Amino acid sequence: xxxxLKRILIIIPIxxxxxxxxxxxxxxxxxxxxxxxxxxxYPAPGEMVxxxxxxxxxxxxxxxxQTLVLMSGLGxxxxxxxxxxxxxxxxxxxRIVVVERAGYGWSEITSADRDLKTLLKETRTAxxxxxxxxxxxxxxxxxxxxxxxxxxxxxxEEITAxxxxxxxxxxxxxxxxxxxxxxxxxxxxxxTGLVRNQPDVFDNNFEAVKKDLLTEKEAEIARTIxxxxxxxxxxxxxxxxxxxxxxxVSEQGKPEIPFSAFISSQxxxxxxxxxxxxxxxxxxxxxxxxxxxxxxHLDYPELIAEKxxxxxxxxxxxxx
Numbered sequence: 001x002x003x004x005l006k007r008i009l010i011i012i013p014i015x016x017x018x019x020x021x022x023x024x025x026x027x028x029x030x031x032x033x034x035x036x037x038x039x040x041x042y043p044a045p046g047e048m049v050x051x052x053x054x055x056x057x058x059x060x061x062x063x064x065x066q067t068l069v070l071m072s073g074l075g076x077x078x079x080x081x082x083x084x085x086x087x088x089x090x091x092x093x094x095r096i097v098v099v100e101r102a103g104y105g106w107s108e109i110t111s112a113d114r115d116l117k118t119l120l121k122e123t124r125t126a127x128x129x130x131x132x133x134x135x136x137x138x139x140x141x142x143x144x145x146x147x148x149x150x151x152x153x154x155x156x157e158e159i160t161a162x163x164x165x166x167x168x169x170x171x172x173x174x175x176x177x178x179x180x181x182x183x184x185x186x187x188x189x190x191x192t193g194l195v196r197n198q199p200d201v202f203d204n205n206f207e208a209v210k211k212d213l214l215t216e217k218e219a220e221i222a223r224t225i226x227x228x229x230x231x232x233x234x235x236x237x238x239x240x241x242x243x244x245x246x247x248x249v250s251e252q253g254k255p256e257i258p259f260s261a262f263i264s265s266q267x268x269x270x271x272x273x274x275x276x277x278x279x280x281x282x283x284x285x286x287x288x289x290x291x292x293x294x295x296x297h298l299d300y301p302e303l304i305a306e307k308x309x310x311x312x313x314x315x316x317x318x319x320x
Contacts, residue, residue: 032193042224044057044059054112056122056126061095066137067135067137068096069123075231077104081214081222103232103235140165145168149170156256167276173242190231193227207295258311259285
């Protein structure tokens, strides 16, 4: 009897492991097939351009004299749909462009490093390949604040103003010793496709849908992108590089152009507000503290568009 019980105790874990492995592998292969179908069913709304062997998505609309470049924060699975509610309020007056970084939205994943030099080269090349021309007004959200400042310092003739959307600025990481984090569990659930069995994960974690800002069709497409662009390899690499990238920008000094920002009052880290405010003051920009969450452009798109137009009119060069 004891031998039988011992065998059962050995066999049961093996069976459980086999069952779990079967479920995970089945989910993974089904997930890969669904991704292929979804890519064909929902092609990119903008232009796909090849940059250093990787296809990047560049979306543009509007015909204004000024071109605004919207730059997404870390982990935003679909920058196009994340920024849609804001750029629709700006495209009547300006040319707006959304460049989805490698590993985001419709853009492919790259093996290139995620240091600022590489990121900026990819962004500028993508814009050039898509036929877009500066000078630009940059709208960086969160982590993209570092790239925007780096860009303005390195190529000041290309940038007329920066209008940050609760942006990360140099000095914050160094002072707090905190950096963004991602979840290994969510990464596993997404890569294996198991997340598809939990639709609420998308509904509760893609902010534009959570706030009911997309149509049913738009939400359906954004969901398919979410399933293949949550915590990608490139996003993890951006986390690993954030401290070094912040140091790089800090060592450059401050840009000569004004850095303005819309700042969330709901950020739990008190120094977040102070760091952005101090940076704004040091560059003669304007700051607006709003009762909003980190995806601030989704909470106050009309106000941000209105105030941004005022800033652009005062900083952008006049015709002729």
